[in-house]
Amino acid sequence: MINDRSGDVIGFFRILQRHYVAFLDFLRFQLTSRREFERLSLTDPTTLTDIERAARFLYLQRTAFGGKVVGRSFGVSPDRPGRFDVTTLAPMLEAVHERLSGVVIECLPYADVIRRYDRPETLFYLDPPYAGSEGDYGAGAFVSADFALLADQLRSIAGRFILSINDTPMVRGVFKGFQMDAVSTTYSVSAKSPTRASELIISGP
Structure with a gap:
């Protein structure tokens, strides 16, 4: 069991369940960018479509230091590749889904x-x-x-x-x-x- 107080995790997987192909297509040309990170951090998620909101959640979680909800900072290291890699996205999502398939998600x-x-x-x-x-x-x-x-x-x-x-x-x-x-x-x-x-x-x- 895990506790997702914000509801972002289950909302994210609801989008994958209903709009998986559209979601991957939306992120197809996304790169690890400080400018994009700052833009999304400042974006009010309530102004976004469901797919945009799920993409914002994933992007910020992958690129932010420590997975913080507020006061995020861009997670970068000189000796590591970009933290958001679209080429590994599909297998990563499959692995996460498999890991959570038997988990109760509370709120x-x-x-x-x-x-x-x-x-x-x-x-x-x-x-x-x-x-x-x-x-x-x-x-x-x-x-x-x-x-x-x-x-x-x-x-x-x-x-x-x-x-x-x-x-x-x-x-x-x-x-x-x-x-x-x-x-x-x-x-x-x-x-x-x-x-x-x-x-x-x-x-x-």
Whole structure:
């Protein structure tokens, strides 16, 4: 099971189901371009046709750093090819569809998902916004107070969880009592130079 709070994933596959050939034809001459990325980022998706909206979703997800919903930056690396390659699009879509064919796609607030699916045998993987970047998933989708609410809920679940997040004093305080493993990583696919960063892998209960 995955949780698609925005509904973009299922909307995207609905277009593939009904307009697959037209969708691929629409993207036939699309290239990895910063100018196109910026144009689509500024485009209001509600002004687009269904096919245009699905194409915009796929293009931004493929070319944006970190798959952010807002505040996107163009994901580029000097030693890698363009991230949007039309020649590999059809097999990629087939592979993604095959991977998701047995998956339930929910569209619920995170707390409702945890309550609904919590069982002794359940393992949740949680990927909330980084502390300090709560708006990255869209306005109001996750706010600072949700970190404490999430931690309290996780303390009482029957199953287990793994949560990845940036390493800050606030995060360590809110999730105190859970297993915490610090890891070091490099953020390299962004508009800035590669930087070292510390993250936490939190698990429990």
